Structures are given as structure tokens and as C-alpha cells.
Amino acid sequence: MGSVLALPDLVAVADHLIRRNAPLCSITELLERLEVGDRISRRSLLRQALAFANPRSESRPETALRLILLGCGWGEPEANLEVRSLDGRVMRIDLAFPQHNLAIEYHGDHHRSREQWMRDLARRSRLEALGWTVVELIADDLLDPDELVARITAIASRARLIARLG
Structure with missing residues (x-):
């Protein structure tokens, strides 16, 4: 998704993944994956999206x-x-x-x-x-x-x- 989505949509995906009521992963896990992934494009945009991610966002x-x-x-x-x-x-x-x-x-x-x-x-x-x-x-x-x-x-x-x- 990092190669095709715009920043607001990437943040929304991250918000969904780390949502407080039913997290699928943590922000730390997402950051770790970003650092070890060898075929991840637009890495800086993904870092920016993760910086804006908020587990309290609900939609x-x-x-x-x-x-x-x-x-x-x-x-x-x-x-x-x-x-x-x-x-x-x-x-x-x-x-x-x-x-x-x-x-x-x-x-x-x-x-x-x-x-x-x-x-x-x-x-x-x-x-x-x-x-x-x-x-x-x-x-x-x-x-x-x-x-x-x-x-x-x-x-x-x-x-x-x-x-x-x-």
C-alpha cells in the first residue's frame, strides 16, 4: 500500500492497524518492519504516516x-x-x-x-x-x-x- 496510497490514507491504515480497542499490531512493530523490509518503496512517506498514526482514531x-x-x-x-x-x-x-x-x-x-x-x-x-x-x-x-x-x-x-x- 505504501507504493500507491497518499499520506492521509496511509495514516488511516496505520490508525486501523494500531487501534486501541483491537490492535492488529503496535506502532513499534510497524516501524521495525519498515526498517527491515528490503522491497519497501516510499520509505520516508511511510515514516511520516507512522509519525501521524494515532490509536485513538476510529475512522x-x-x-x-x-x-x-x-x-x-x-x-x-x-x-x-x-x-x-x-x-x-x-x-x-x-x-x-x-x-x-x-x-x-x-x-x-x-x-x-x-x-x-x-x-x-x-x-x-x-x-x-x-x-x-x-x-x-x-x-x-x-x-x-x-x-x-x-x-x-x-x-x-x-x-x-x-x-x-x-
Whole structure:
């Protein structure tokens, strides 16, 4: 795969292989294999993909979004950060910048069901009650990474301004 996939897809493959709930291997094993393989092309790109790999990432779009969000200049977002609501429920934020109280939620097609939509609304409200700014995204939002970074940066700036005024 290293000879044909682009960086975001290579990172997604690595994320899947090292995922926290059911790892197929460790990042150390992948790095070792990379070093001993004699017919591995694009070795530097593979090293870069492994540097971005995160066992907390749970889907290919989450990985792609995480890589895009690096463009915000705030460091790497925390994947699937657990936050406890006011009533004690544990919620997971797809990608979070806790230092900015910014939650980024990626909604795939399964979020279209009535039940999931209702759960998403309730979770958003619970996060906002804790002071989080929630940005909900869909697949089309990933098509223009520069616009997406600019939009998220503007939302975060606006949220900080409102917090200062309040």
C-alpha cells in the first residue's frame, strides 16, 4: 500500500492497524518492519504516516479530519476525548482542542437516523453546557481543507470573544 496510497490514507491504515480497542499490531512493530523490509518503496512517506498514526482514531474520515486540523496551528487535536457531562454521562468528542474548549464532531451517514440525530443534539447541548464550542462536520466539509481550517479558526476566535464578553 505504501507504493500507491497518499499520506492521509496511509495514516488511516496505520490508525486501523494500531487501534486501541483491537490492535492488529503496535506502532513499534510497524516501524521495525519498515526498517527491515528490503522491497519497501516510499520509505520516508511511510515514516511520516507512522509519525501521524494515532490509536485513538476510529475512522478514515476522522483521520483525514485530524490531519486537516493540524493546519489550525494549535497542535494535534485529541482524538475521542472523554468528557463527563453535568449529569455524569461520559461523552466522547471525535476531535478536541481542550485548551480552546473546541469540539469537532464528524457526522457520517449513520448520523442521519432519527435516533442518532436526537443523541447528537443532546450531546451537543451537554457539551455546550460545559462551555465547549461544537463544530459539526460532514464529508463535504473535508473537500476544501483550507476553507475548513479558516472556518474553524473563525469559529474558535468568535467563541473566545463571546466568552470574554460574557
